[in-house]
Amino acid sequence: MTMSDTSAVSSSSAPPEAAMPGRSWAAWFVQTPGVLPAATFVAIILVWEASCRLFDIPAFVLPAPTRILGGFDAVTTGRWIEHVWATLRVALIGYVLSIAISLPIAIILARSEILSRAIYPILVVVQSTPIVAVAPIIIVALGSGDLPRVVITCLITFFPLVVSTTTGLMATPPELIELSRSLRAPVIREITQIRLPFAIPYIFSALKISVTLAVIGAVVAEFVAADKGLGYFIQFSTSMFQVQQAWAGLIVLVLLSLILFQAVTAVQRIWFPWSLPAERA
Amino acid sequence: MTAAQHAIDFSGVGQVFRTASGALEALRGVDMTIGRHEFVAVLGPSGCGKSTLLRLTSGLIRPTSGVVSVFGLAVTEPRDDIGIVFQKPTLLPWASVEDNVVFPVRHKTGRVTPEDRANARIIIEKVGLAGFEARLPAELSGGMQQRVGIARALFMNPDILLMDEPFSALDALTREEMGFELLRIWEAQPKTVMFITHSISEAVLLADRVLVMSERPGHIVENLVIDLPRPRGIQTSNQKAMHDYVGHLRGLLLKRAA
Numbered sequence: 001m002t003m004s005d006t007s008a009v010s011s012s013s014a015p016p017e018a019a020m021p022g023r024s025w026a027a028w029f030v031q032t033p034g035v036l037p038a039a040t041f042v043a044i045i046l047v048w049e050a051s052c053r054l055f056d057i058p059a060f061v062l063p064a065p066t067r068i069l070g071g072f073d074a075v076t077t078g079r080w081i082e083h084v085w086a087t088l089r090v091a092l093i094g095y096v097l098s099i100a101i102s103l104p105i106a107i108i109l110a111r112s113e114i115l116s117r118a119i120y121p122i123l124v125v126v127q128s129t130p131i132v133a134v135a136p137i138i139i140v141a142l143g144s145g146d147l148p149r150v151v152i153t154c155l156i157t158f159f160p161l162v163v164s165t166t167t168g169l170m171a172t173p174p175e176l177i178e179l180s181r182s183l184r185a186p187v188i189r190e191i192t193q194i195r196l197p198f199a200i201p202y203i204f205s206a207l208k209i210s211v212t213l214a215v216i217g218a219v220v221a222e223f224v225a226a227d228k229g230l231g232y233f234i235q236f237s238t239s240m241f242q243v244q245q246a247w248a249g250l251i252v253l254v255l256l257s258l259i260l261f262q263a264v265t266a267v268q269r270i271w272f273p274w275s276l277p278a279e280r281a
Numbered sequence: 282m283t284a285a286q287h288a289i290d291f292s293g294v295g296q297v298f299r300t301a302s303g304a305l306e307a308l309r310g311v312d313m314t315i316g317r318h319e320f321v322a323v324l325g326p327s328g329c330g331k332s333t334l335l336r337l338t339s340g341l342i343r344p345t346s347g348v349v350s351v352f353g354l355a356v357t358e359p360r361d362d363i364g365i366v367f368q369k370p371t372l373l374p375w376a377s378v379e380d381n382v383v384f385p386v387r388h389k390t391g392r393v394t395p396e397d398r399a400n401a402r403i404i405i406e407k408v409g410l411a412g413f414e415a416r417l418p419a420e421l422s423g424g425m426q427q428r429v430g431i432a433r434a435l436f437m438n439p440d441i442l443l444m445d446e447p448f449s450a451l452d453a454l455t456r457e458e459m460g461f462e463l464l465r466i467w468e469a470q471p472k473t474v475m476f477i478t479h480s481i482s483e484a485v486l487l488a489d490r491v492l493v494m495s496e497r498p499g500h501i502v503e504n505l506v507i508d509l510p511r512p513r514g515i516q517t518s519n520q521k522a523m524h525d526y527v528g529h530l531r532g533l534l535l536k537r538a539a
Contacts, residue, residue: 179371185388275374
């Protein structure tokens with residue numbers, strides 16, 4: 001027996017699980033999913049807190065985490081819910097509307113080369129326009145209701161959806177399109193039964209990007225003109241130099257984005273598990 | 282034999298594709314016939330237009346010159362009595378084995394009857410996938426996926442089965458096994474088969490007749506009847522006659538390539 005033979009036998013006969021208790025908890029710390037990022041997060045908070053106290057950093061520059069916790073008490077729970085709901089409502093309506101608009105546009109772009117050449121440059125121009133710069137113009141034009149905010153959210157979310165869905169619709173295996181043609185099936189079924197389902201993985205990657213963009217869109221709109229919402233709350237707090245309050249609003253906003261992102265991920269996992277990469281399905 | 286008795290008939294077929302880099306002549310003066318329930322393999326170098334023959338027969342494309350007829354009628358559009366098996370299984374990843382097999386009827390008519398499902402289960406059993414009806418394609422091996430592809434092509438009970446290098450993505454052992462499996466299905470339920478391949482031994486082992494195509498522009502340079510007894514199996518691969526056929530075809534292809 002050669003050296004390499006013996007080493008191969010010994011390494012394959014000792015599974016990694018069996019080796020772990022022998023190795024101290026450092027291995028557990030590194031290998032258990034979630035532990036490492038959680039520990040990093042806690043460490044950052046501790047360093048943050050310690051630095052604020054040690055160097056006596058003024059609260060308006062950087063409030064300590066404990067002070068930010070106090071910022072949550074600045075308004076009542078009822079007011080928080082109002083702010084969250086105002087932002088969430090605009091983000092969701094804009095998001096859903098954006099999906100409703102971008103799917104037909106994507107189908108048109110994928111189907112017609114002429115229309116694609118006509119529409120695509122316009123989409124690029126819209127996408128290249130800084131949304132923050134257009135927001136005040138839209139608010140002036142459309143007034144102060146939810147409508148201008150929804151429009152702003154739509155504008156910021158629809159481009160990734162259109163581009164990704166179009167790519168997905170074009171990525172269908174050509175054999176299946178030939179199969180569809182050989183069956184002389186109507187074009188509508190080619191789209192609904194072959195092209196759209198095949199685009200699902202592409203659509204979901206765009207849906208995940210767009211849902212966080214939707215929150216950004218809603219906040220940008222609130223920055224310009226609003227009397228409610230998390231964006232409004234952050235701006236109002238900073239103008240009052242209540243920086244810990246603004247931070248509290250920011251944290252709620254981040255949580256909102258994370259929850260929405262996870263919700264989209266969950267929808268894909270529950271209803272479209274086949275569209276996930278094989279190792280995570 | 283009159284033309285009406287031929288399942289597939291090519292007469293003076295030429296095919297020119299317009300591409301970005303100019304005209305591409307894929308086929309020139311192809312003349313060939315395939316009889317009803319005959320198993321014909323088409324052999325040739327890659328890019329010689331073998332797949333073009335198949336797509337012309339299926340009616341997906343029209344010839345630039347000449348006439349392609351199926352059962353005596355010129356092909357002007359896709360027909361219902363033709364099933365196609367592609368090189369890759371190309372199944373619907375979200376649909377179960379059974380849903381993939383009934384897909385042609387769902388796609389064509391928009392609905393699936395209980396009879397269709399019962400029919401599909403019979404075919405699934407025939408291709409050796411009984412018990413796998415509810416599985417998703419991702420849960421199957423490459424060979425099993427291609428079995429589903431064959432079942433899907435058989436589902437509409439076509440008279441003609443067009444197969445475009447159906448086993449070329451499989452490993453050697455599975456490939457041979459699938460070949461015999463196909464013969465078993467074909468012998469139980471005769472069909473006209475046009476089998477595109479670039480494997481000489483596969484062509485000889487499976488077919489009644491092997492057509493050899495030239496490099497582009499493709500035309501038929503050899504029409505070799507394979508007179509080996511059926512049913513064929515592993516014992517066929519060991520026969521001297523089989524080796525003679527393979528040797529002859531290999532010599533022909535090598536000489537043309539040189």
